Amino acid sequence: MIKHKTKSEKSLKNSLCIASLFTLYTITQAKELALSFDDGVNPQQNPKAVQINQQILDQLAEHQIKSIVFPSLVKIGDYQGKQLIANWGKAGHLIGNHSALHQNLNKSNITTQQYIQSIQDADLVLNTLPRYKRIYRYPFLKEGNTVEKRDAVYQWLKNNQYALGGVSIDASDWFYNRKYLQYTKQADTEKLQRLKQAYIWHLLNRAEYYDQLAVQTLQRSPKHVLLLHVNQINAAFLSDVVTAFKQQGWTSISTKQAFDEPIYTQQSRNIPAGESVIWSLAKTQGKELCYPAEDAPYELENLKQHQLD
Ligand SMILES: [Zn+2]
Secondary structure, eight states: OOOOOOHHHHHHHHHHHHHHHTOOOOOOSOEEEEEEEEEOOOTTTOTTHHHHHHHHHHHHHHTTOOOEEEEOHHHHOSHHHHHHHHHHHHTTOEEEEOOSSOOOTTSTTOOHHHHHHHHHHHHHHHTTSTTEEEEEOOGGGEEESSHHHHHHHHHHHHHTTOEEOOOSBOOOHHHHHHHHHHHHHTTOHHHHHHHHHHHHHHHHHHHHHHHHHHHHHHSSOOOEEEEEESSHHHHHHHHHHHHHHHHTTEEEOOHHHHTTSGGGTOOOOSSSEESOHHHHHHHHTTOOOOSOSSOHHHHHHHHHHTTOO
């Protein structure tokens, strides 16, 4: 007998998805966390670019964290932006490749050829930088909307000695960054203070969500990689974020250590392919997932909880 989902079953599932976001978690074991930073900033477009970049590097140094940056040429601009990325390498962090044009491989108008060209173009510019490694992070974590595109890019990366630079914990720092810019413009220090708490809560919550999904999927807690961006909210709050994770029982590891995990080199079997490697594995296993885990409605609820709008 084919069992159809009733309306009440569906709404129960939805309410469980929301509920799981607001559960308080207890500390079980020391979970391991590495940080990764996407995109980079362009000093020709953002007057605060130099400061943002340096403040993030300073806070990583303060906590003795070795990380990785994945620059996209369209995000960093020309020479000056490249110099900021070089500073990551000089400080002992890895530099990966996030393509030249930051295209979404799941878009039907993006061809495999164009896409691979964009990876090659970025490689040509970035490969002179200190500690540059052929590690590729897909923009938007999108790994292809057809089997042909997905597998052609995997094959090209493999043939060109590229490792995949996946993430286990997807998060929405971009959303909180937007709010940060808004409250900064309004010079609202009280809101900025509450935003810091909301942002920290969001990241901890996403980390716990993906860790629980990993335990269900892999039967263990893996070395996690968190997706962040080189942006103003991280320049402002990164040290507080790291401290909060430590207080919740997380141990800091380098991204290089985390990428030893086989989950990060695994190719997706899904169509569309991509997202968090944990989410992707869970989907392959046929698990029912709340998706998107990263979306504005969740964040609006979190803002409300912190008396923000
Ligand atoms: Zn990106």
